[in-house]
Amino acid sequence: MTNRRDAILDVAERLIRAHGYSGFSFRDVASEVGIKSASVHYHFPTTPDLAAEVAKRYRQRFFEAVEAEVQSGAGRVEAWRSLFRRALDQDGLMCLCGILATEGDGLPTEVANEARAFLRLGIDSLNQTQNGEGGRILSQLEGAMLIARSTNDVGFFDIATENLA
Amino acid sequence: MTNRRDAILDVAERLIRAHGYSGFSFRDVASEVGIKSASVHYHFPTTPDLAAEVAKRYRQRFFEAVEAEVQSGAGRVEAWRSLFRRALDQDGLMCLCGILATEGDGLPTEVANEARAFLRLGIDSLNQTQNGEGGRILSQLEGAMLIARSTNDVGFFDIATENLA
DNA sequence: GTCTATAAGATGATAGAC
DNA sequence: GTCTATCATCTTATAGAC
16 A cells, blocks of 8 residues: 555645646645645645645656567657546546646745756757757657636547647 | 726726636626626626627727728738737737637637637738738737747837747 | 644625614 | 635545544
8 A cells, every 4th residue: 555645645646637726736636645634734734835746747658668669679759648637537637737737827946946947858858859849759759638628528639639649 | 088898998908818718707807897796797797798899899909900001001911910919018918819819619609709810810811911921910919829828028029020020 | 744723814705774 | 807705626634543
């Protein structure tokens, strides 16, 4: 069984990816984990603390997954594309940092910083094999997720990113 | 001087585009307009009413602006691109419906419907001259806005959408 | 570690005076 | 139309018992 701390991070990540930073609360997290909100505060003092930790873990896991796929012989662009597609298809969730980025202004500094870091490193990662095109490719992927999720249609993502296959 | 109702819509649009649907409140709107929140309720009974009206007006205005530019001889893709760029550059704001779309799940039905309508009609609009590529183009534009706003760098938008010029 | 209790503030919304 | 209450509810966060 996972750590309680991990369970909190799991639920928080799903809720933020579903409703955004402004749309989740300690009470919601606590309720789904099966504890009280005061107990969440024991693990993560404040809301920005929790959200920043969620974003940090998301970034680390995502980049590890990309590297793993690349090691297995997949193209780098295809790795990014298929990882995003899987989340969209399996859980109906788009990129955490894409959501956070849209809320930009009202976000606590440390959370906004994590979202920015993910996007910047993502561009760098894609530039490794597609020199100078990383920004365009990540834009296309984030935008396609955004629209696909809104229309609840994974097929849209496939078509809108077909040129990246 | 504009109507008070219009003034409310103006402020609400800016606040939603800056902080998202979950990140704006009647009090914030009222405060910036210079009235009390009870007075906002007189014009728009509920929060979803106001947000849906904002989204509807945004869609109408945006499509009118696109058609106007096309009438003036601009390419359709270039019209979309320059309209998004202008908002990003002048006000630091991305597409209203792009923001709303990311919050998808937690959104009141009528607001989510308006966001979806904008995106679907946008794809149709772009498909008029770029048959079968409207989805990819709108994805790229929305994603580029999202990233440019997060990094506060309009130049990123230019580079990431250079191929659409 | 988790709980109960509680504080202090924000929020959506309504009733009723003017 | 706009205001002053006022309400019920949600939210973050803390103190202190267990």
